[in-house]
Amino acid sequence: MVQAPPEWRISEFVLSLTAASDATKRAYRTDLSQFAQWAARGGIDRPDDVDRRWLRRFVSHLSVRGLSRRSVARKASALRRYFAWLQRDGAISVDPTIGLAAPAGSGRLPRVLSVGEMSEMLGDGSVPDGAVALRDLLVLELLYGSGLRVAELCGLDRDAFRSPNTHIDVVGKGSKHRRIPLSEPATKLFEAWCSGGSDDFDEAKLARPADRDNAALLVNLRGKRLGPRDVQRILDRHAATPTHPHALRHTYATHLLDGGADLRVVQELLGHERLSTTQIYTRVSRERLREVYDSAHPRA
Known part of the structure; x- marks a missing residue:
């Protein structure tokens, strides 16, 4: 990716996002660099030359390119935070993103897997033979049994679990720490x-065990900390149908609510800052209950 000219101060802005995750920082850097390149083609070389008219053109440009509503909304969010930061820093006098309209994300959730599908994927709870099988099953159990985000899973260090503890400490969005119970x-x-x-995994599967990331709890075959693509490959090997890793977190939350869990407890377990985010799952749960009612009740 071509870097934006230094006048845009994108690297400084990214460094100011001290509470943001690494994934968010990478996404914002990419989004803002793309905007700077697009603006340069129209003769805009500095952020203080940008006005609301140019921002609206950019949003329209993204829509014409066929980007999803979610992607356009994220890029608009990056622009809002960036220009607000420039105004606070005194680099611009007026924030051109005030009143900028962008399509809201679709809010579409991944498909919720059934209890039967999860049981088929995870097996009977016994410890498998083989280091790779053990690692893969641990990944799947953490995604579904504890509802971890993929980034939280990949960020786990060796000291995240100490036997005989039944909880793990994870670092979630905004570098917020929370303690989550483990399934049996x-x-x-x-x-x-x-x-x-x-140790068996390192010795049997790593070409250069000495290069292993010693801080990481879970690594790939190169000895590097697991990444989202590694997690997706693990799920591809074990899921009966194409499934995104985040679907296991959605399934975790929905199954908790279906089982009668309190909404506030689920909010705490998921690490949601706002209860309204967790309430999305109540809609999913209600829809599933309606499906069961329609298919099972003679008067439905």
């Missing part, structure tokens, strides 16, 4: 991984 199968898998399974 996940606890057994953790104990097996930490008591020799990880």
